[in-house]
Amino acid sequence: MNNILDLLWSLLSLSFGDYLRRTFGSGPGMELFIDILSVVALSTFCLLIVIFLIWLERKLIARMQDRIGPNRVGGRYGLLQTVADVLKLLSKEVINPAGVDWVPFNLAPLLTVIAALLVWAVIPFAPGVIGVDLNIGVFYIMAISSLSVVVLLLAGWGSNNKYALLGAFRAVAQMVSYEVPMLLALLVPVILARTMSTKGIIDAQAIPFLLYAPLSALIFYISALAETGRTPFDLLEAESEIVAGFHIEYSGMKFGMFFLAEFLGYLFMSALFVTLYLGGYRFFGLENWVSAGGYPFGRLFGLIFFFTKTFILYFVFVWVRGTLPRIRVDQLLDYNWKFLVPLSLVLIFLVAIVDKLIPEGTGQFMRMAIHLAVNLGLGFATLEALRRYGQRNKTTANSGAASPPSAGHGDHAPAGHGPAGHVPSGHGEPVQTDHGDMPLGGREPITVPIH
Amino acid sequence: MLSDWQYIGIFVALSPIFPLAPVVLNRLLGPHRPNPVKQQTYECGIETVGDTWIQFKVQYYIYALVFVIFDIEAVFLFPIAVAYGQLDLFAIGAAVLFIFLLADGLIYAWSRGVLEWV
Numbered sequence: 001m002n003n004i005l006d007l008l009w010s011l012l013s014l015s016f017g018d019y020l021r022r023t024f025g026s027g028p029g030m031e032l033f034i035d036i037l038s039v040v041a042l043s044t045f046c047l048l049i050v051i052f053l054i055w056l057e058r059k060l061i062a063r064m065q066d067r068i069g070p071n072r073v074g075g076r077y078g079l080l081q082t083v084a085d086v087l088k089l090l091s092k093e094v095i096n097p098a099g100v101d102w103v104p105f106n107l108a109p110l111l112t113v114i115a116a117l118l119v120w121a122v123i124p125f126a127p128g129v130i131g132v133d134l135n136i137g138v139f140y141i142m143a144i145s146s147l148s149v150v151v152l153l154l155a156g157w158g159s160n161n162k163y164a165l166l167g168a169f170r171a172v173a174q175m176v177s178y179e180v181p182m183l184l185a186l187l188v189p190v191i192l193a194r195t196m197s198t199k200g201i202i203d204a205q206a207i208p209f210l211l212y213a214p215l216s217a218l219i220f221y222i223s224a225l226a227e228t229g230r231t232p233f234d235l236l237e238a239e240s241e242i243v244a245g246f247h248i249e250y251s252g253m254k255f256g257m258f259f260l261a262e263f264l265g266y267l268f269m270s271a272l273f274v275t276l277y278l279g280g281y282r283f284f285g286l287e288n289w290v291s292a293g294g295y296p297f298g299r300l301f302g303l304i305f306f307f308t309k310t311f312i313l314y315f316v317f318v319w320v321r322g323t324l325p326r327i328r329v330d331q332l333l334d335y336n337w338k339f340l341v342p343l344s345l346v347l348i349f350l351v352a353i354v355d356k357l358i359p360e361g362t363g364q365f366m367r368m369a370i371h372l373a374v375n376l377g378l379g380f381a382t383l384e385a386l387r388r389y390g391q392r393n394k395t396t397a398n399s400g401a402a403s404p405p406s407a408g409h410g411d412h413a414p415a416g417h418g419p420a421g422h423v424p425s426g427h428g429e430p431v432q433t434d435h436g437d438m439p440l441g442g443r444e445p446i447t448v449p450i451h
Numbered sequence: 452m453l454s455d456w457q458y459i460g461i462f463v464a465l466s467p468i469f470p471l472a473p474v475v476l477n478r479l480l481g482p483h484r485p486n487p488v489k490q491q492t493y494e495c496g497i498e499t500v501g502d503t504w505i506q507f508k509v510q511y512y513i514y515a516l517v518f519v520i521f522d523i524e525a526v527f528l529f530p531i532a533v534a535y536g537q538l539d540l541f542a543i544g545a546a547v548l549f550i551f552l553l554a555d556g557l558i559y560a561w562s563r564g565v566l567e568w569v
Contacts, residue, residue: 190533
């Protein structure tokens with residue numbers, strides 16, 4: 001009886017491993033068994049939560065688009081809709097199209113799920129509830145998640161389909177590009193915490209790093225959207241252009257595996273954001289509460305708190321999808337290389353200098369305030385620079401592209417709001433657009449329709 | 452230390468099971484009646500013309516090349532970030548110089564028009 005209660009309390013307080021060690025004795029064999037058990041539990045959890053995530057996203061996006069969403073299978077909220085979908089996928093025929101490269105074609109759906117699962121190993125769900133606390137946690141996450149680039153190329157190349165290949169190239173260009181600002185943004189929490197261990201970063205966040213470095217958090221969030229291929233960066237599977245992108249030739253459960261990895265990626269990015277910037281499971285010290293019998297029930301609070309924050313962020317992911325339209329490929333790359341990367345370089349430069357200039361023994365509130373001021377200052381300076389740039393663009397476009405801006409955003413601005421409004425009016429003002437001999441910075445001369 | 456990586460090792464060894472199981476189950480449960488029409492490459496209902504593995508836009512390659520610079524940079528910057536507490540201002544200055552050198556590469560690529568999508 002006592003034993004059963006012990007087991008029950010251990011399970012409830014998320015310390016089953018301690019129970020096993022207590023009851024059956026510890027040793028290397030026991031550790032191996034616990035590790036295997038933990039891997040299976042973590043993976044199963046990840047696979048099952050996706051069923052809920054898909055339902056949640058469909059329901060939320062439906063509400064945002066003024067629809068009802070799934071409401072037939074499993075009660076009036078359609079709770080079993082995804083389960084039905086999984087069963088449907090299981091009973092579908094697996095088609096291997098003619099001419100596919102068999103090895104990459106079949107390796108891709110496996111590898112994508114493996115990569116999506118492996119990153120969860122270092123996410124701390126609650127104190128002590130973590131796969132393994134690697135001392136290079138953040139680096140490990142970046143290393144494993146770059147595997148998804150390889151997967152995309154495998155899928156696109158192996159499919160023997162032009163849409164798939166196009167989608168794969170787009171996706172690789174996008175992911176590879178946005179990995180740079182993400183890496184640079186991740187350096188900021190690492191510098192602030194002086195460790196790459198995810199648990200160490202949470203321990204360092206007596207004040208969440210979001211308040212230290214909101215700009216870094218923003219850069220990370222934008223790159224996370226792009227890395228997971230969410231709207232507005234979803235042109236790697238733009239339905240209206242390349243049908244479905246790299247997974248177009250996949251059917252049945254192989255397609256399901258891509259879907260699974262994708263949704264797991266969204267949740268993972270939310271969880272990583274919570275870990276790095278929102279203090280993870282920290283809940284005013286309550287997460288370390290140990291009850292009378294030595295059961296760490298505080299872990300339960302930590303877990304609940306962690307998932308509350310994660311799902312709030314997941315909601316923001318869906319919200320962004322429901323709000324923003326898709327951007328073009330040149331905008332996507334310009335936005336990254338000409339805006340996010342320089343900005344994150346400046347940010348990492350400032351943070352590295354400023355944190356060193358703050359004398360040792362400064363109170364944490366003071367340290368936070370200085371960092372916050374630096375971040376906000378840089379943020380407002382960027383906004384001001386962008387405003388000036390936009391204004392200059394507008395004036396040059398209106399005065400007939402006398403001095404075209406060197407950067408890329410100007411390339412498409414004159415096409416839409418260019419001198420077209422001026423010319424037909426015939427006021428006799430000098431319009432220097434379509435003579436062909438004007439120095440237009442190597443651009444095509446703008447032809448103005450004269451009615 | 453080593454026991455940390457034992458967990459990752461077990462994870463890597465076990466993780467193929469999770470995607471393999473549904474795919475194999477699908478193969479067993481689903482029908483399997485291939486025919487030439489069904490196996491055609493999908494292209495909006497018309498027959499595909501020519502080979503898929505053709506020349507592609509060289510721009511993708513250039514972006515990948517620029518990425519490599521920054522990826523290598525990150526490998527060097529992460530150790531600096533971890534050791535940050537033990538470094539003096541001079542060492543941080545050296546690291547910042549390193550960032551400048553990389554930013555210089557970006558500026559060079561930018562001024563040469565590599566970052567224009569044509």
